[in-house]
Amino acid sequence: MKTYCVTGGAGFIGSHLCEQLLAQGHRVINIDNFNDVYDYKTKIRNILSSTGSVFPHLYSEDKPGDLAKLQTVVESDHYRLVVADIRSMDELDAVFDSEKIDAVIHLAAMAGVRPSIEDPLLYEDVNVKGTLHILEAMRKHGVRKWLCASSSSVYGNNKKVPFSEEDIVDFSISPYAATKKACEVLGHTFYHLHHIDTIMLRFFTVYGERQRPDLAIHKFVKMLDRGEELTMYGEGTTRRDYTYIGDIIAGILGALSYVEQKDRVYEVVNLGTNRTITLRDLIASLEQEIGTKALICTLPNQPGDVEQTYADVSKANRLFGYRPQTDFAEGIHKFVTWYRGNRHG
Template sequence: MSTYCVTGGAGFIGSHLCERLLKLGHRVVCIDNFNGVYDYKIKIKNILNSTGLETTFQYSNKETDLLHLQQAVEGDSYKLVVADIRHADELAAAFGNERIDAVIHLAAMAGVRPSIEDPLLYEDVNVRGTLTVLEAMRKHGVRKWLCASSSSVYGNQAKVPFSEEDRVDRSISPYAATKKACEVLGHTYYHLHDIDTIMLRFFTVYGERQRPDLAIHKFVGMLDRGEPLTVYGDGSSRRDYTYVGDIVDGMIGALAFVEGHETVYEIVNIGTNRTISLLELVRSIEQAFGKEALLRWLPNQPGDVEQTYADISKANGLFGYDPQTDFAEGLHKFVTWYRGN
């Protein structure tokens, strides 16, 4: 049994990863600060689902609820640490009490458009926070990690599909710039402190427990409530939508690779190598939900890229990454989950 620290482990992707690690027989130390980007109760439910704890949670107030949650899930296989990755003392307490074999760093401020509104917050959390995690690893002798990067680092590339060898120093949003900065920091600590690193460039992740601010969840909610769907641009922008189960498969494969090799620094795309237009997405949601949408057309938004499209041959070659979930199947799973929640 290995012990893995998952930062952002109460979130959408993080909770799915924790669930898989637990099923594989490992111990998980989940670090999350339950910030106010969306209702903290969503993350509590994520944790209850990922740990398999069947309980009726009685909500009171945030501070009390998080304390009760920590007590409820504490066990030989799982520990919840409520901490902010920017605070070295909070990370030191978490790392100092555990013998951690590897870190999977998912905690971040996410989203292109909000990063334009508050770039300093994004720099503080995503760059300084990542550096604080790396320092905690260095001080406590943790030499293996995965770090979540993003397809947004590619900007508006004309060449498709996007390859890890492509130039990525022309970001068009602060969020993308912070993710590129994390990749550079990862290489710095690999070079100076022998911390083996895989930077995972995720491509538009969707599925059960998706954050409520992301397109598919937001569109399904609007459709359910009979509200017009806000569509930016002419509907031709394209995304490489990747089902969360395939993302977790990729992380597990990358984790095995980085643990099984020395002197590793790799940047790897985790996508599907298929794209869907925004208008195709809307029609697919209509079909999956069984309801026709009203559309509200607005101009393109600053920072939004025209398309994302992953070349996944490197991930396949390094650790056998081979996404299995087609978009219709993944969307059906999400809609089923949405209706049940």
């Protein structure tokens, strides 16, 4: 049994990762600050779902609303929840002092392109300073293996497709993208100076069960389900490389195994599908799955939104056998099925 620290482990991707690490018999320390970007009870439900194998008596409960109580009741030999902020060095030191951590999977961040334009200082504070704190905690406590979530947004409006890890990514068009590029550079700095083996994972538009309620697919499904009007920015021609959560988790676990087996590793790796879907085709797929015609309000394109994302995943395949398995229609069906069984308000 190894001990893994997952930051943002109560979120969409993080809760799925914790679930798989627990299923493999490992110990998980989940650091999450339960910020107010969306209802914190969503994250509590994520924890109850992801720890069902460890705490079956909790899985059937609706939602304990007290985080202090939740920290106590989910404490076990295999799982520990720490409500803490990665911007607090003292809080991180307390965790790393009390645990022998084998590797860190750093997923915690302020996410979203458009909100980063409204509050770039917050994004710099959480994403850059918070990541630097994680790296400092690792350095001080002798943890030398980590994965960090980057983003396809670092490619900006790259004209060359599909996007390759060798492409120049110096032309971000949002503060969010700029913070993710900064994290990649910090990762290389600590690799070079302190021998912290690193893989930066550039995620491409992740969707699936437990997806954050503020993301497009979740919002659109909810609006279609309620007969509400959908907002479409532009003419619906923007394209995204939508990646199902199960494929992302397989990629993370593959990268984790790779970095644990190697010495002196720094890699930047795309995790996507090597396929793109237009916004109009996304809406059409949701209409077909739900059986409802969308009412669409068309607005101008938003600042910071890229025209397309399109991943070259050959490097991930070469390094650790990454091969996405879930086609878009299947992934959408799985998400809508999950949504219908988990409506909350």
